[in-house]
Amino acid sequence: MGVCGRFKDAISMNDNRMQRLQSFARMESPIDPDTLAEAVSAMCVEDAAPLGAAEAALAHEILIQVYRSVQADMRRMLAERFATRSDAPHALVVALANDTIEIARPIIRLSPVLGDEDLVRVVVDGSRDHRLAVTERPALSARLCDVLVYLGDADIAVRVASHPHAVVSAHALQRLVLASRETAALQPILLRRPEMRDDLAAAMYHWVADDLKAFIAEHYGEALARHLGPDVDAAASSMRRPAISANDDIALPPAVAKLVQALRRGDMLTAELEMQRLTRLPEFAVSRLLYNDTGEGLAIVCRASSVDQTTFGEIFALLHADGPAATFIESKAFNAAVAYYKHLTLRQADLILDGWRISPRSVWGDAGHTNAAWSRRRTAPDA
Secondary structure (H helix, E strand, O other), X not given: OOHHHHHHHHHHHHHHXXXXXXXXXXXXXXXXXXXXXXXXXXHHOOOOOOOOHHHHHHHHHHHHHHXXXXXXXXXXXXXXXXXXXXXXXXHHHHHHHOOOHHHHHHHHHHOOOOOHHHHHHHHHHOOHHHHHHHOOOOOEOHHHHHHHHHHOOHHHHHHHHHOOOEOOOHHHXXXXXXXXXXXXXXXXXXXXXXXXXHHHHHHHOOOOOHHHHHHHHHHOHHHHHHHOOHXXXXXXXXXXXXXXXXXXXXXXXXXXXXXXXXXXXXXXXXXXXXXXXHHOOOHHHHHHHHHOOOOHHHHHHHHHOOOOHHHHHHHHHHHHOOOOHHHHOOOHHHHHHHHHHHHOOHHHHHHHHHHHHHXXXXXXXXXXXXXXXXXXXXXXXXX
């Protein structure tokens, strides 16, 4: 067959495939959801004859529509089929990642489509097994490590510390060092991590076994001499802060009241100053929290500052609503932010905020995401 003949056959095959997809989308003939998902997903992964852009868009739409109607075995097959593919539909991959762990595991462990935001949500909302699956990914970002360390248990802490491609931030490292007092398995792992600091190694000297004392003396000898003694106990004590009960009735700080008042007026310059007073963070970090945050960073600040849920919701709405507040509070973004706030404990938020104060550049925020308040800020007199 000549080149022209093969070209005509390819056109004919693509036309037939598009017609089949359109027929599926219109549900022109009765078809079982599992059979439909099998047929359409097979088209998506056929590398010998890849779907064109229009075909892929329609195929992905069909899969997302039928996803909740298919049986668990089919959802598991979809997870296995799309786990390693970079061209998998994002909405479907996110749905699979948040399914039961038997279905979600391959997607959580391997999918290149899942971003940090998706994985943080899995850690926050998922089960312990979902969190364990996240630790099996090829690499763990600093943000993901932070959330895993603060929301996970001893097993998860060991997995994060052992991960060769985990980016462990300064405050996550500090948290892991404190956990190593009770979890001996962490001790040798942490002492060999490249991020380990001499002051933290010296603090660990007080609670590790003799073999690790010898290791610390060998590798941190000069620092050990500086840090041993009362100063080490003081340093170790300073890293520990008492847990605050979620039921504590603590009055809102004046900075919070002033922040809310400034936001109600649309005065973002004053709001920035009050947020700096409240958090003790530099201007660039506060800017991330106010304008580039999806709600999680703000939730941490509010929890750590004993701000109640109603006030948090008002602050979030004042920053993000681009229209009537009554409409915005029914939105997915608002409900997701409130859910994250409710999941956080005061202790967790306090530890994360402490870490941000040590390393302000680790403050969460997406530079590509700006909210309604940013538009008001840009029109301020000195913006």
